[in-house]
Amino acid sequence: MPKLLPFPVLFTGLVVGLLLLITSQFVTSMKHLDKVINKSSHSSDKVRVALLLEGPTYDQGWNSSALESMTELQKRFNFSLEIANNIKPEQITKVAEKYAANDYDLILGHGLIFSDPFTDVALRYPKSHFVSFNGEAPHPNQTTIRYDMKPAGKLVGILAAKMTKSDKVGYIMVDKPTEILQVEGFIEGVKKESPKTSIVVGKVPDFNDIEGAIHTTRDMISQGVDVIYTTGDSFNLEVITEAQRAGVFTIGYIADQRYIAPDYVLASMTQDVRQCYRIIMEQFIQGDLPNGKVMYGLAEGVNQLSQFGHMVPDDVREDLERELQNLIPSRGSYGG
Structure with missing residues (x-):
C-alpha cells in the first residue's frame, strides 16, 4: 500500500499549481491586449479627422458635397470631425500644422490647392496622414486622389x-x-x-x-x-x-x-464625392489607405453616367452599358 503524503504537502502543491495556471492565463491575456492596442487598424480608437475647404460649406457644389459626405460617414464610423472652411492659399500650411500638432489622425484637403502645403507639413508630422486631390504625394503619410x-x-x-x-x-x-x-x-x-x-x-x-x-x-x-x-x-x-x-x-x-x-x-x-470619401474612410479605418497617387473612376463608382434623357434610344443605352463594362476592367493601379 503506497504511503500517503501529509496534508500540508498536498495543500502546498495545489496552491503552486493554481498560481502557475493563473500566471499563464494572465500572460496570455496581456499578449492579446497588446495585440489589440498595437494593431494597425484604427477601428478600436476614436479617429480624429479634419476637413479643410477652400470655399464656403453652403455652395451647393464642390465644398458642400464634401461636408455632407463626411457628416454622413461620421455617423457610420464614429470619428470626430473638425471643419475649417474659406481657407485662403496662404493660410493652408498654418491650418494643417495646427491639426497635425494636435494629433489629428487624418487631415483632408478638398482640392488641388492643398497638395503642395500638405507635402511641406507631412514631412514634419509623420503621425498624421494627409489627403488632397489631383496633386502630388511624395511622403509615406500622404495620399492624393485623382479622378480617372x-x-x-x-x-x-x-x-x-x-x-x-x-x-x-x-x-x-x-x-x-x-x-x-x-x-x-x-x-x-x-x-x-x-x-x-x-x-x-x-x-x-x-x-x-x-x-x-x-x-x-x-x-x-x-x-x-x-x-x-x-x-x-x-x-x-x-x-x-x-x-x-x-x-x-x-x-x-x-x-x-x-x-x-x-x-x-x-x-x-x-462625380460621386460621397463614394470617393466613403472609400477613403473605409480604407483608413481598416489601415489600408494607400500612400501616393490613387485613381478613382468608373470601376469604383466615383465616376458614373447618369440616367439618360428620354430622347436617347434604347439601343444606344444598351450599347453604352456594354461599353461601360468593357472599360471597367481596364483600370490600372490604385496607389504607390
Whole structure:
C-alpha cells in the first residue's frame, strides 16, 4: 500500500499549481491586449479627422458635397470631425500644422490647392496622414486622389457620336493640365464610334469664365455642332441653356444636369464625392489607405453616367452599358 503524503504537502502543491495556471492565463491575456492596442487598424480608437475647404460649406457644389459626405460617414464610423472652411492659399500650411500638432489622425484637403502645403507639413508630422486631390504625394503619410477621367471621357465620346446628326460634336474644357486626359478619352470614343465625325474643342481659361463659355458655345453652334459636352461645373448652366435655345443636345458634368433642359441634356458624367470619401474612410479605418497617387473612376463608382434623357434610344443605352463594362476592367493601379 503506497504511503500517503501529509496534508500540508498536498495543500502546498495545489496552491503552486493554481498560481502557475493563473500566471499563464494572465500572460496570455496581456499578449492579446497588446495585440489589440498595437494593431494597425484604427477601428478600436476614436479617429480624429479634419476637413479643410477652400470655399464656403453652403455652395451647393464642390465644398458642400464634401461636408455632407463626411457628416454622413461620421455617423457610420464614429470619428470626430473638425471643419475649417474659406481657407485662403496662404493660410493652408498654418491650418494643417495646427491639426497635425494636435494629433489629428487624418487631415483632408478638398482640392488641388492643398497638395503642395500638405507635402511641406507631412514631412514634419509623420503621425498624421494627409489627403488632397489631383496633386502630388511624395511622403509615406500622404495620399492624393485623382479622378480617372480618360475612360469617362471615352464613354461620353461614344454617346456624343451616336447622337449627332450633323457628324460634328463639341467639347468645352477648362484649359488646365488636369483636364487633358478626359479630352483625349472623348476623342478616342468619338473616333471609335464614328471615324467620320469631326470634333471641335473649345477652351476657356478657368471654371468661372461664364462669358467665355457662352461665346464658345455660340461659336460651336455656328460651325454646325449639334452635341456639346460641357465640363465646367460653374458655367454648365449657361452653356446648356444657350444650347437649348438653338435646339442643340448637351451632356452635363459633375452633377446630373438633365433638370436644366430635360429635352436637350442627353445624360451627365457625374462625380460621386460621397463614394470617393466613403472609400477613403473605409480604407483608413481598416489601415489600408494607400500612400501616393490613387485613381478613382468608373470601376469604383466615383465616376458614373447618369440616367439618360428620354430622347436617347434604347439601343444606344444598351450599347453604352456594354461599353461601360468593357472599360471597367481596364483600370490600372490604385496607389504607390
